[in-house]
Structures are given as structure tokens and as C-alpha cells.
Amino acid sequence: MLDSMLFVLMFVVVVGIFSQWLAWRIRMPAIVLMSIVGLLIGPILGLVNPQESLGELFSPLISLAVAIILFEGSLNLDFREVRSFSKPLTRIVTLGAFIAWIAGSLAAHYIAGLSVAVAFVIGGLFIVTGPTVILPLLRQAKLKSRTAAILKWEGIVVDPFGALLAVFAFEAIKFINGDESFTSFLLFFTGSIFAGGLGWLFGWVLGKMFEKGQIPEYLKAPVVFAVVLLVFVFSDVIMHETGLLAVTAMGITMANMHIASINDMRHFKENISVLLVSSIFVMLTASLDPSILLEIFNPQIVLFVLAMLFIVRPLSIWLSTIGTDLMNNEKILIGWIAPRGIVALTVSGYFATVLQESGYEDAEMLTALTFALVFATVIFHGFSIGWVAKKLKLVATEKPGVLIVGGNAFTAELALSLLNEKMDVLVVDNSWEQLRYARKLGVPTYAGDILSEQTEYSLDLAPFPKMIAATEMDAYNALICSNFVVELGRDALYQTASSNVSESEYHPSIGGKILFNSSANIYDLTELVLKGFVIRKTNITEQYDYNQYLDARAKDSTLLYILRADGTLKFFTTKMELSANPGDLVVSLTPPTHILESNNDNTSPSKG
Incomplete structure (x- = not known):
């Protein structure tokens, strides 16, 4: 095994970017290839194990990467775009997300065998679908505009909030179980409000500086990068686990200021975040213990994945869209398509560590559980969306646009x-x-x-x-x-x-x-x-x-x-x-x- 920290970092970055490029060339979701490559160089061939090689740096690197990835998602959350869509979208991202959280948590507890605390944390995280995987699928399937818009904006709107819901679920369960006093629980909510306010303040100040030209062009991307890290770490130091909320609030604030130079921040996102998504995903999969990899085929995990695919997702869509103008064929397709992506896997790794440190030993299977769901949804949904859309007559018009x-x-x-x-x-x-x-x-x-x-x-x-x-x-x-x-x-x-x-x-x-x-x-x-x-x-x-x-x-x-x-x-x-x-x-x-x-x-x- 190659244990040099410098070599491991170089190797992970190169392999991650190569996977992105190869996925682009052969028209496959990049997350599939990154999964395969990560497994090959890690638990299968044993070339590298980033977690062992990086030691104490592994978790902080994952945490900082997650912060940037969540900032990326929230920076795309322009409420003007969301309001322009119809009633079904609002119902899906609110009531539908809540139903998916409850149903997914119950499935994790009763089917996968997780404790209540771990189940409700991971259930909150699994409401995300993720634009990094849904957008390539939509381009591939060429769906009708309304169906494609609902799937696309569900991914963008819900993606930043999955981790936040997981954090709140974790704190609430600890309070209900008596692990925290009411004062501690109240302190967490106070810290959360502070984190949201901190993110808003930094986002607003930075946005105003952009608008007034107080930051030169060549410094805009580095400044955004630095401020995201500052907000995340400062908030997390004040109240542990609120950093994700802070950077999400910061991104939403800047997205809705409609800054003229917003493209400069998106340029930052397109360079740094792609690099991080590629590298961190490979790091996580390469660090999987072979025993955890084998655990993916555990009947309980397999049944949980099937429940998420065929029960939880369809149920949340059908119940949340009752009384809307969504047609039955649209409900079927939307209820089937829900690929989980990079945020689900990276954030689950973050919470697996936090939960284990808090004494929840069953959290060790979160990475295997999440990886099984991510890989299954990307494969099944990626290869079926076009066929299902044609059967349901939801493919865009055949006229050559x-x-x-x-x-x-x-x-x-x-x-x-x-x-x-x-x-x-x-x-x-x-x-x-x-x-x-x-x-x-x-x-x-x-x-x-x-x-x-x-x-x-x-x-x-x-x-x-x-x-x-x-x-x-x-x-x-x-x-x-x-x-x-x-x-x-x-x-x-x-x-x-x-x-x-x-x-x-x-x-x-x-x-x-x-x-x-x-x-x-x-x-x-x-x-x-x-x-x-x-x-x-x-x-x-x-x-x-x-x-x-x-x-x-x-x-x-x-x-x-x-x-x-x-x-x-x-x-x-x-x-x-x-x-x-x-x-x-x-x-x-x-x-x-x-x-x-x-x-x-x-x-x-x-x-x-």
C-alpha cells in the first residue's frame, strides 16, 4: 500500500478528475465511475486507504469539502425561479420531503435495524436527490418541460436542506432520549439561529462588496472560498454541527441578492467544487473497509434500498401531490426518479463519525447503507428513466428543437x-x-x-x-x-x-x-x-x-x-x-x- 500522504492526495485528485472526464466521454453519470474507481483502488486492490494515510486530517477535510459542496447547492437557490413553478413543486419540496423523512426513517429503523436516533438522522439526509446526478439524467431522457423542471428544482431546493434536517433530527433525538437537557437543546437552537444569522450577515456583506466593486476580479473566487471556510469553521466552533447551516444560509443570501457579478462566484463553484466532489467521493469509497463493502449485500440493507425505491419515494410523491394538477403518469415518473448523489454520501460520512463519537455504535454502517442507496438509485434510475418516460408518454415532442x-x-x-x-x-x-x-x-x-x-x-x-x-x-x-x-x-x-x-x-x-x-x-x-x-x-x-x-x-x-x-x-x-x-x-x-x-x-x- 502506498502510504505517503502527498502521494495519496495526488492520486485521489488525479483519479477523481479522470473519472469525471471518462464519464463525460462515455456518457455515464460520473458518480458511477467514481464509485467503481474508488472501490478498485481502495478495498478491492488495496492500493490506497485515504483514511489511514491522512489520519486526523481525514475528517476535517471531509467536513470542509461538505461545507463547500453545500454552499454550491444553496448558491443556486434563487427563489424567483422556484416561485415561477406550479403548485406540485412546492408540495413536493415541503410536505413530500417531510413524508420522505418520516417514512425513510421508519424504514431505516424497522428494516435496516438502525437505532431510532441514527435512523431519523439518516432519514433526514436521504430526502436529497441532488442536481449533480439528476441533471445528466434529464438531458439523457429529454423529458417534457414541466416534469423535467419539477425534478430539476426539487434537487436544487431540497439538496442543501437534507444535512440540516439530519442535524436537527440528531439534536432532537438526543433531547428526547434524555442525553441533553432542555437548556442544551435550547442552546442548540439558539446556536442554529446564530449560525443562520452569521451566514446571512457574511453573505450580505460579501454580496454588497461585490456589487460596489470593492473586491477586484482576480480576488473574487479566492475571497468567496476563504469566507465560506471562515463561516463554516467559526460557526462550528461556537456551536458544534451548525457550520453547515451557516454556509447554506450564506449561499441562499447571495443567490437572492441577484448580484451582477454572481457568475464570478459560480465560476469559483465550477472549478473548486468539481475538484472537491471528484476527490472526496473517491476518498470515501477508497476508504471503505472490505467488511463494510460486504455489508452492502446484507439482506437488511438490500431490503431497505428496495423500500426506499418502491415504497418511500412513491408514497411521498403521491401523498404530497393530492389535490394538485399533476397527472398520474407524471406522479409515477417523479415517484420513481430520485437518484442520491455526492452530498448524501459525503454528509453521511460526516454524520457517521459524529454519531459514533456520541456513542451510537450502529452508525458505523451508515457509509455502507448510503453507498448502497446511492449506487442503486444512480444505476436503476439512470438506465431506466428514458424507457419509463417513453412508456408514460412524457418524452418531449419529437419535433427537432x-x-x-x-x-x-x-x-x-x-x-x-x-x-x-x-x-x-x-x-x-x-x-x-x-x-x-x-x-x-x-x-x-x-x-x-x-x-x-x-x-x-x-x-x-x-x-x-x-x-x-x-x-x-x-x-x-x-x-x-x-x-x-x-x-x-x-x-x-x-x-x-x-x-x-x-x-x-x-x-x-x-x-x-x-x-x-x-x-x-x-x-x-x-x-x-x-x-x-x-x-x-x-x-x-x-x-x-x-x-x-x-x-x-x-x-x-x-x-x-x-x-x-x-x-x-x-x-x-x-x-x-x-x-x-x-x-x-x-x-x-x-x-x-x-x-x-x-x-x-x-x-x-x-x-x-
Whole structure:
């Protein structure tokens, strides 16, 4: 075994990040691969045991990582977004979470055999579903928007509060059992209020400093990182176990201040938290004792996992949504999909230590119990969500929705033409100003970086199986297409021609398909629209075939796409020769004065 502390830290970080990358490449939930890799290097092959190698540093590192992970979750809890959803969501994250806590705790006590205290603590923690695992599943399944929104926001809203509920359950059980006096119990609640106030104060002060420009750009991420650690440790020193509440309150406060530079904090989250999630998860699984690993197959644990899957989750959803407008098929799917993720496993490790130190010896099986639930839910839900959604007819429409990255006059007109054909369309750009063309035409828009992890939390990409990168930065277009190859496939990724790279110099392995023709870069296309060129649509019929259309069209027009009679969307590219059949619709960018020698030109200039 390699016992060097420096080697173990390096090895865990490298293996964790490699697992994330490999999961991205093969389109699997990263948590599955991290579980497998952690088990291989730890209890199976015995290469490393982080808990033994790090010694007394192991628990503090886990605790600090959990604090940052919970801050990450709470930083996404913008109440404006939550309020915009319907009644079922509110019921699920309140009454549903409470029912899941009670039912899960009873299952842990009566089925898994845990003591009441340990059962109610772990039952509180298991209400979380976690955005780190639910979002990849939603992209994979392409659910209808309402169902996807409920699952996504349940994960974001409930995720930060699972650990807090576990803390309160732990203190309440100790008081009921007489392990603490009423004064001690009251002191804990006082400390909790103090922790919440401390988190709010630091979050508000830091947010104001961001707003007033009192922190330079290069220091924003380090300052946030430092303050999160300060708030967690200071609160935990004042009253043990309240640090998690403090950092959660801090994150919620900053999320709802709607700070203009909030993306800087999310940039911090996307770098530090991904590293921590990868490393800590591998550390925990690699530290599992082989006997605990074997304990996963204990009949009591297996029955508990089955109860959580088939009784607790469906029961909480069905009871909490009585009287709402949620359809039965939606209840079935939501009641089935509840993958637990990194927060559940890391926080359970934290509480396993705390509970054992308090004399609850059965808490030693918490890690095995949690790992069994996490792995089972990720595997079962990950591989079944698409099939179940199709059976329940909850898959998004088969119409080929298109997400267009890049706000300008041309993309706005292109999006409007697709929107008029009843397709899902969205124009995304970093700049709110650049989206003015699309907003003027009534085209849906989103201001933000498509490559930002935050976009995954706030934007449902499921309705858009095709993507066009049409910004004014050629390298950025290629980067976007490369980033989404694994999720969408290269055949669904397009980019406009480069303004400074010839077609012969273009490398298809680092970008998407080149749209239209090699000379139609985004600058030229935008200029044509501003000069008055319009998007026209022409029906191909038996009497007026595709060859006649090509002969009649203006020579300086640009062929854009063909909408097949069966609803299939095909874009013209430099590498593909398309042909239209009777019943198809051919769309092109045409001079405004040109009139086809046919009555099949069925669309007027799309100026909204």
C-alpha cells in the first residue's frame, strides 16, 4: 500500500478528475465511475486507504469539502425561479420531503435495524436527490418541460436542506432520549439561529462588496472560498454541527441578492467544487473497509434500498401531490426518479463519525447503507428513466428543437423561421444586448454562457437535440461544438463558417459541421440580413420539383435548411448534398427583390 500522504492526495485528485472526464466521454453519470474507481483502488486492490494515510486530517477535510459542496447547492437557490413553478413543486419540496423523512426513517429503523436516533438522522439526509446526478439524467431522457423542471428544482431546493434536517433530527433525538437537557437543546437552537444569522450577515456583506466593486476580479473566487471556510469553521466552533447551516444560509443570501457579478462566484463553484466532489467521493469509497463493502449485500440493507425505491419515494410523491394538477403518469415518473448523489454520501460520512463519537455504535454502517442507496438509485434510475418516460408518454415532442448560440440579426431571423414551424427554439448569448434582435422578434432567449455549469441548473436543454454555434468568435464556436459532442453527437452540432480559416484548413474533429457554405460566415450572413435579405420558404411538389427550385432561386441566395414532410430537419452543410422531395419545405436567405417563378413561395420576409 502506498502510504505517503502527498502521494495519496495526488492520486485521489488525479483519479477523481479522470473519472469525471471518462464519464463525460462515455456518457455515464460520473458518480458511477467514481464509485467503481474508488472501490478498485481502495478495498478491492488495496492500493490506497485515504483514511489511514491522512489520519486526523481525514475528517476535517471531509467536513470542509461538505461545507463547500453545500454552499454550491444553496448558491443556486434563487427563489424567483422556484416561485415561477406550479403548485406540485412546492408540495413536493415541503410536505413530500417531510413524508420522505418520516417514512425513510421508519424504514431505516424497522428494516435496516438502525437505532431510532441514527435512523431519523439518516432519514433526514436521504430526502436529497441532488442536481449533480439528476441533471445528466434529464438531458439523457429529454423529458417534457414541466416534469423535467419539477425534478430539476426539487434537487436544487431540497439538496442543501437534507444535512440540516439530519442535524436537527440528531439534536432532537438526543433531547428526547434524555442525553441533553432542555437548556442544551435550547442552546442548540439558539446556536442554529446564530449560525443562520452569521451566514446571512457574511453573505450580505460579501454580496454588497461585490456589487460596489470593492473586491477586484482576480480576488473574487479566492475571497468567496476563504469566507465560506471562515463561516463554516467559526460557526462550528461556537456551536458544534451548525457550520453547515451557516454556509447554506450564506449561499441562499447571495443567490437572492441577484448580484451582477454572481457568475464570478459560480465560476469559483465550477472549478473548486468539481475538484472537491471528484476527490472526496473517491476518498470515501477508497476508504471503505472490505467488511463494510460486504455489508452492502446484507439482506437488511438490500431490503431497505428496495423500500426506499418502491415504497418511500412513491408514497411521498403521491401523498404530497393530492389535490394538485399533476397527472398520474407524471406522479409515477417523479415517484420513481430520485437518484442520491455526492452530498448524501459525503454528509453521511460526516454524520457517521459524529454519531459514533456520541456513542451510537450502529452508525458505523451508515457509509455502507448510503453507498448502497446511492449506487442503486444512480444505476436503476439512470438506465431506466428514458424507457419509463417513453412508456408514460412524457418524452418531449419529437419535433427537432434547435438551440442557437450567438445573438445577432441573422440568428434571430433563422430562429423565427424555425419557431414559425412550431419547433422549440432558443437563442443563447453572453450579452443581453446582443439578444435584442431575437427579443424584438419574439424569439425565446437566454443570457448566459452555454459552457457554464450554471446553465445546466437554470436552463433545460432537453428540448434541443440540435445546436448551432454562430457567435462572432470562431474558436468559441468550435469549443462549444466540441464540448457537446458526447451529449448530442457530432451529427447534431453545427457552426457557421470561419471568417479567417479556409475550408481545407478546417479540422472536423475540433468542431461541428460547417453550415450552409464555406463563405457564409456569421459576419456576411448578418450583413445580408441588415441589407434586407429575407428568409423565404418554398414548398416542393410533384409539379415544382427541387431542380426547378434551384434553377429559379437567386444566385446570391443561401440555402439554409430543409424541413422534411415527416418533420425531420436537415441543415445544408459544406460536406452534405441535400435533395428535397415532394412535401418538403426548402428554406433560404434570399434577396428581397427576388420572386421565384412559382406560386410555391409561401413565406413573406420574416421581420416579425
